[in-house]
Amino acid sequence: EVRLAESGGGLVHAGGSVRLSCSASRFTFNHYAMGWVRQAPGKGLEWVSIIGTSSPYQELITRDTDSVKGRFTISRDNGNNMLYLQMNNLKPEDTAVYYCAKGYSNSIYSAFDSWGQGTHVTVSS
Numbered sequence: 001e002v003r004l005a006e007s008g009g010g011l012v013h014a015g016g017s018v019r020l021s022c023s024a025s026r027f028t029f030n031h032y033a034m035g036w037v038r039q040a041p042g043k044g045l046e047w048v049s050i051i052g053t054s055s056p057y058q059e060l061i062t063r064d065t066d067s068v069k070g071r072f073t074i075s076r077d078n079g080n081n082m083l084y085l086q087m088n089n090l091k092p093e094d095t096a097v098y099y100c101a102k103g104y105s106n107s108i109y110s111a112f113d114s115w116g117q118g119t120h121v122t123v124s125s
Helices: none
Strands: 003-007 010-013 018-025 034-039 045-051 062-064 072-077 082-087 096-103 112-115 119-124
Touching: 003 096, 018 034, 018 096, 018 119, 034 072, 034 082, 034 112, 045 072, 045 082, 045 096, 062 072
Parallel strands: 010 119
Antiparallel strands: 003 018, 018 082, 034 045, 034 096, 045 062, 072 082, 096 112, 096 119
16 A cells, blocks of 8 residues: 655745655656646645656656746655755745645656645745
């Protein structure tokens, strides 16, 4: 069974930064795209960012939703089975529960098939 455990959420002022971490286990981490999705209060799930896999023949590629481009950076550490989301210049509309997610495949266009329990990020104005 896939395990994904997020950490790093909290309360931050608008304009501030937060770094989310996700520890992954029980699957071959570097074979799959990984991503972050979020759910704002009273709203549905929103895809935020996804990162593919790399090889000697393919560079690492990421894809972000428009609302976070230039502010959020997704990264991964395959040696330690960790996924990160660096969030800068946070806005109140970024307030949400953030979930780490595993892709079906190694593609940045992959859907997700597993999620963690989530970590809360609250941005005050």
